[in-house]
């Protein structure tokens with residue numbers, strides 16, 4: 001059930017509960033750019049996110065340059081955005097508050 005691909009309207013409703021996430025034009029993924037004070041805080045955020053992702057068996061596409069972390073969430077097996085992506089996005093939003 002949680003791996004059921006969400007409709008655009010469902011994703012847009014879910015994004016209202018998230019902080020700074022955008023939906024890609026084709027509704028295939030959600031994205032957010034996180035910015036931290038420095039590399040240490042960015043990497044601390046990535047560590048927390050990685051451990052949560054591994055527990056969920058649901059992994060982000062992301063890249064890091066110094067204090068920035070670009071994140072793209074999609075469920076490959078569903079070919080779009082599912083509740084798993086929304087859950088991981090919520091966790092990442094919470095981890096931002098924990099670092100620093």
Ligand SMILES: C[C@H](O)[C@H](O)[C@H]1CNC2=NC(N)=NC(=O)C2=N1
Nearest residue numbers: 057058059060074075076077078
């Ligand atoms: C075998 C393993 O459970 C699958 O490959 C999982 C792992 N992590 C995953 N992560 C993401 N983002 N999408 C998936 O479809 C996915 N599938």
